[in-house]
Amino acid sequence: METWFPAAVWLALALTATLISIWFRIATALSEIVVGTAAQLFLGILVGGALVGLDEPWVKFLAGTGALMLTFLAGAELNPDIFKMKWKETTVIGLASFLSPFLGCAAIAYYVLGWDPRASWLAGVALSTTSVAVVYAVMLEFRLNTTTYGKTILAACFITDLGTVLALGLIFSPFTIRTVVFLAVSVVVFIALPYVTPGFFRRYGGRPSETEAKFLLLLLFSMGALAAWAGSEPVLPAYIIGMVLAGSVGKDHVLIRRLRTVTFGLLTPFYFIRAGSYVSVPALIGAPVTFPVLLLGKMVAKFAAVYPATLVFKSPGKEGMYTTLLMSTGLTFGSISALFGLSNNIIDRTQYSLLVAAVIASAVVPTIIANAYYLPRHLLMKAPEEKANPTLNRHGKNSATPTPHGDRP
Amino acid sequence: MIKKILVAFDGSEESDKAFTLALDIASKYSAQVLVISVARPPEPPIAVEMGAVLEAASEYYAKQAGGLLERAASLGISPRFEVRIGHPAEQIVLLANEEDADMIVMGHRGGGSFLQRWRLGSIARRVMNYAQCSVVVVR
Numbered sequence: 001m002e003t004w005f006p007a008a009v010w011l012a013l014a015l016t017a018t019l020i021s022i023w024f025r026i027a028t029a030l031s032e033i034v035v036g037t038a039a040q041l042f043l044g045i046l047v048g049g050a051l052v053g054l055d056e057p058w059v060k061f062l063a064g065t066g067a068l069m070l071t072f073l074a075g076a077e078l079n080p081d082i083f084k085m086k087w088k089e090t091t092v093i094g095l096a097s098f099l100s101p102f103l104g105c106a107a108i109a110y111y112v113l114g115w116d117p118r119a120s121w122l123a124g125v126a127l128s129t130t131s132v133a134v135v136y137a138v139m140l141e142f143r144l145n146t147t148t149y150g151k152t153i154l155a156a157c158f159i160t161d162l163g164t165v166l167a168l169g170l171i172f173s174p175f176t177i178r179t180v181v182f183l184a185v186s187v188v189v190f191i192a193l194p195y196v197t198p199g200f201f202r203r204y205g206g207r208p209s210e211t212e213a214k215f216l217l218l219l220l221f222s223m224g225a226l227a228a229w230a231g232s233e234p235v236l237p238a239y240i241i242g243m244v245l246a247g248s249v250g251k252d253h254v255l256i257r258r259l260r261t262v263t264f265g266l267l268t269p270f271y272f273i274r275a276g277s278y279v280s281v282p283a284l285i286g287a288p289v290t291f292p293v294l295l296l297g298k299m300v301a302k303f304a305a306v307y308p309a310t311l312v313f314k315s316p317g318k319e320g321m322y323t324t325l326l327m328s329t330g331l332t333f334g335s336i337s338a339l340f341g342l343s344n345n346i347i348d349r350t351q352y353s354l355l356v357a358a359v360i361a362s363a364v365v366p367t368i369i370a371n372a373y374y375l376p377r378h379l380l381m382k383a384p385e386e387k388a389n390p391t392l393n394r395h396g397k398n399s400a401t402p403t404p405h406g407d408r409p
Numbered sequence: 410m411i412k413k414i415l416v417a418f419d420g421s422e423e424s425d426k427a428f429t430l431a432l433d434i435a436s437k438y439s440a441q442v443l444v445i446s447v448a449r450p451p452e453p454p455i456a457v458e459m460g461a462v463l464e465a466a467s468e469y470y471a472k473q474a475g476g477l478l479e480r481a482a483s484l485g486i487s488p489r490f491e492v493r494i495g496h497p498a499e500q501i502v503l504l505a506n507e508e509d510a511d512m513i514v515m516g517h518r519g520g521g522s523f524l525q526r527w528r529l530g531s532i533a534r535r536v537m538n539y540a541q542c543s544v545v546v547v548r
Contacts, residue, residue: 027451028458074456133454140450140463141495260461332456363453 006053013039014269028264029272029331033360036276051277063274064234066267067336068220071165071235073259074132074332075242076250078158082151089152093309094159097327100305101298102128102167108297113290118172119347125167126337126355127298129330130160131363153310157327158243164333168340169227169236182230186237189223190244198248212255213262233340275335275356278342283350284357294358295365302328334359411438415510416488417501417536418444420473423516427547428477431514435486440511442488444477445504446470447497467492498535505542514545 013035021031040051053059083090106124109115115123135157136145144150173179197215204211219241224234242250249255284291306327338355341347347355416431418424428444435442448466450459474490481488493500505513517533533546 021451025449025451027453027455029455030453070457077457077460131453131456133450133456133459137450137454137459137494141499257461257464260457264458264461329453331453363455 003056003058006056006059009052010059010270010273013273017269017273027331029268030360030364032269032272033276033279033335033356036273037279037281038276039273040277040279041281051273054274054277059270059274062267062270064224064271066263066269066271067235067339068224068238069259069263069267070271070332071239071336072216072220072242073256073263074161075158075239076246076256077132078243078246078250079151079155080243080247082148083155083158086148086152086155090155090159092312093153093156093306095163096305096309097130097156097160097302098128098163098167101301101328102163104301104304105294105297108293112293115347115351119341119351121167121171122337122341122346123294123351123355125164125171126334126341126359127294127330127362128160128167129164129333129337129359130157130302130327131329131331132157132161134329134363135327153327160327161333162239162243164337165233165236165239168337169232172233172340172344172346173231176231178230179232182226182232185226186223186240189219189237190240193219193241193244194248197245201248201252210258212249212252213258216249216259235336235340272335275339278339278349278352279356280349280353283353287350287354291354291357291361294354295361298358298362299328329363331359331363334362411435411440411511413441413443413508413510413512415501415505415508415513416442416444417497417513417515417532418446418470418473418477419497419516420446420469421516423547425516427514427516427545428480430545430547432481432484432486434512434514436484442481442486443504443508443510444474444488444490445501446473446490446492447500448492448494449497450494463494497532498539501532501536502539502541505540510542512543512545513540514547517546517548 014032017031017035018028020026020035021028024031036051043051102124104124105127106120109123110117110120113120132154136154139145139150139154142150145154170179200215201212220234220238223237223241227234227237335356338347338352338359341355342349342352411434414431414435416424416428418428431442434440446466448463448470451462470490470492477488477490491504493504501513501515504510513536515533515536533544537544537546
């Protein structure tokens with residue numbers, strides 16, 4: 001009874017969030033965060049209590065597993081070939097995209113907002129992220145995803161997020177012998193996995209008993225346990241395991257689909273609704289200027305570092321500008337970082353609320369603006385060509401077609 | 410003279426009517442038919458979820474294409490299908506420009522809910538505003 005009732009409440013919230021995401025055609029994760037916040041707000045007003053089962057161990061377990069699976073699957077989307085081919089460019093752009101907002105936002109939190117040093121570093125980590133999905137969506141729209149430029153930018157986003165999870169996993173944990181053991185074991189596991197896993201799957205995979213899923217969950221839980229034992233964050237090994245297995249597991253679409261079903265159907269709703277339920281609306285209303293300051297800091301810092309880097313590597317001008325702006329988005333890793341900070345008492349609930357609001361705004365604001373002031377972007381991009389080459393086709397319109405820029409691989 | 414017709418298809422009843430009209434026009438003018446379906450990523454696109462949404466959309470449109478092909482074949486027309494990703498109006502206008510289409514045929518309202526239309530605006534109106542060829546909106 002005491003488990004099934006809260007479970008039913010959480011799943012009702014998850015279903016509500018999913019329906020809202022379908023009606024408004026917004027991301028389910030965003031909808032779940034908002035539903036979690038709203039549910040907590042109304043419960044707080046009506047009965048003065050917390051969302052049922054919020055701090056129950058099983059809710060924490062499901063939410064934590066959701067974060068692990070999500071980061072693993074996100075890492076597995078990496079294209080290892082382009083990373084090997086363009087490692088210099090991806091590393092420079094990715095590191096610039098991480099370091100600038102990390103240091104910039106930490107400085108804003110410390111010097112402008114007066115947060116303590118650990119909270120400021122956490123703000124830097126939470127706002128250093130880049131949403132690979134946002135950048136990828138735009139690459140698909142412009143069909144830059146098949147160009148070397150597009151692939152390089154995408155791989156750079158993975159480096160940025162790697163910087164985020166490394167910072168999250170290492171900055172806030174005490175450096176002890178446990179850290180050394182964790183790092184040493186991790187290095188061995190990460191090197192061995194790409195060789196061991198495909199062979200294991202060939203030998204035992206493809207059965208109804210779902211050997212692959214059990215093997216991957218064992219890996220994620222074991223490395224997560226080791227990370228927690230060392231005082232680090234379990235999503236760190238999960239993301240790197242995803243990256244090192246991107247060339248094998250990441251290409252197995254059937255397996256990825258099965259993992260997605262479990263992740264979205266059961267696990268991530270618990271994670272995002274829980275993350276949303278800790279957002280305090282009164283705290284946001286009480287400091288209305290703070291989260292826009294954090295958001296602006298993130299966008300300016302990203303732009304200042306990434307745009308010059310993309311120019312160095314000869315990105316096409318307007319797309320370079322556009323994708324640079326998009327690299328200042330980020331929801332998944334931003335919310336994971338903020339929740340890590342709250343769970344480990346690095347930040348308080350007000351700071352958490354402000355950080356999550358800034359993280360959500362960084363993901364939402366660009367798309368709201370794009371829809372509110374809709375313009376056909378491909379025609380805008382074509383404008384300079386039209387001036388240079390005013391050749392008209394049989395309709396009396398310009399014949400220059402907007403082809404994907406950048407060199408083909 | 411109409412040589413190439415672009416049909417916007419989203420699986421809705423209106424877009425099905427648009428396809429029927431496009432076949433009718435194409436059979437009269439011996440025109441080529443190009444069918445575009447647009448998969449729209451969730452906003453904001455979120456890691457992993459976006460891939461799942463786009464895969465599901467692509468599969469859905471691939472299934473729909475089978476039925477449309479049969480109907481077109483009965484009139485001796487072989488339409489070409491293209492699934493694009495992005496804002497529907499943007500992608501429809503873009504493909505029409507790229508393919509130098511003479512006409513765009515589309516439904517008045519797609520399969521979206523009232524809330525989706527409120528958020529995304531009228532696709533047909535945006536296509537009419539920005540297209541550089543004739544646009545037929547089927548009701």
